[in-house]
Amino acid sequence: MVSSPYFAGTTVALLVLALGFLLSAQVSPRITFKPVAPSGQNGTCTRYSYCNECMLDPDCGFCYKMNKSTVIDSSCVPVNKASTNEAAWGRCENETKFKTEEVFWAYNFCPTPYSWTALLGLILYLVFFAPGMGPMPWTVNSEIYPLWARSTGNACSSGINWIFNVLVSLTFLHTAEYLTYYGAFFLYAGFAGVGLLFIYGCLPETKGKKLEEIESLFDNRLCTCGASDSDEGRYIEYIRVKGSNYHLSDNDASDVE
Numbered sequence: 001m002v003s004s005p006y007f008a009g010t011t012v013a014l015l016v017l018a019l020g021f022l023l024s025a026q027v028s029p030r031i032t033f034k035p036v037a038p039s040g041q042n043g044t045c046t047r048y049s050y051c052n053e054c055m056l057d058p059d060c061g062f063c064y065k066m067n068k069s070t071v072i073d074s075s076c077v078p079v080n081k082a083s084t085n086e087a088a089w090g091r092c093e094n095e096t097k098f099k100t101e102e103v104f105w106a107y108n109f110c111p112t113p114y115s116w117t118a119l120l121g122l123i124l125y126l127v128f129f130a131p132g133m134g135p136m137p138w139t140v141n142s143e144i145y146p147l148w149a150r151s152t153g154n155a156c157s158s159g160i161n162w163i164f165n166v167l168v169s170l171t172f173l174h175t176a177e178y179l180t181y182y183g184a185f186f187l188y189a190g191f192a193g194v195g196l197l198f199i200y201g202c203l204p205e206t207k208g209k210k211l212e213e214i215e216s217l218f219d220n221r222l223c224t225c226g227a228s229d230s231d232e233g234r235y236i237e238y239i240r241v242k243g244s245n246y247h248l249s250d251n252d253a254s255d256v257e
Helices: 004-026 051-055 095-101 115-133 136-144 147-202 211-217
Strands: 060-067 070-078 104-106 237-241 244-248
Touching: 004 115, 004 147, 051 060, 051 070, 115 136, 136 147, 136 211
Parallel strands: none
Antiparallel strands: 060 070, 060 104, 237 244
């Protein structure tokens, strides 16, 4: 299909995102300063040894100093529940201390020289997704179904699309927690790759064809993977009977005039 390069580009963009997070995790700054938590305060964050581990905990943030381009005196401390822009206690608990202590605060990210790779992956994803995987499924769905099944097919595909959109939104943080951020994007890239193979192998080109011609493209089996010899020569025929869909078997199909 014409849109296949865009689908491939989306897969590549997800891989770039995954590699960006992987590189950032491999050079994650080590936590060198572990302050003692005040009485009654959460001290769980101080147990982490690397910034990447600290960032995977939504209750923690990374407080550090910079010596030119090197991270020094870094610590993982609880984030302020009222504002993620500062820590709950310690050197990064307010903006005044940021200046006096000459410290920096990072929530949900780590200082890394590879941050540009994640930005590049995001830009590539938007560039390829906008003209490809975003609108094209809706266009294809409006073409491939026969007239009698078009409304039902579009309704089912739209429902499945939004169900999986919700699932991805609900599970991303949990997926990142268990698989890390780069693991989550490698997983998404894998799904996109499987979809790309399906598109190349099973979806015919519909550009410049009339609806009647498009319907005829699906008369034959599109994907032969897993098909048995006993299926050869079999066909399914549908007719409309009093407003409903009736499925004819191989035995009684010949009786229909």
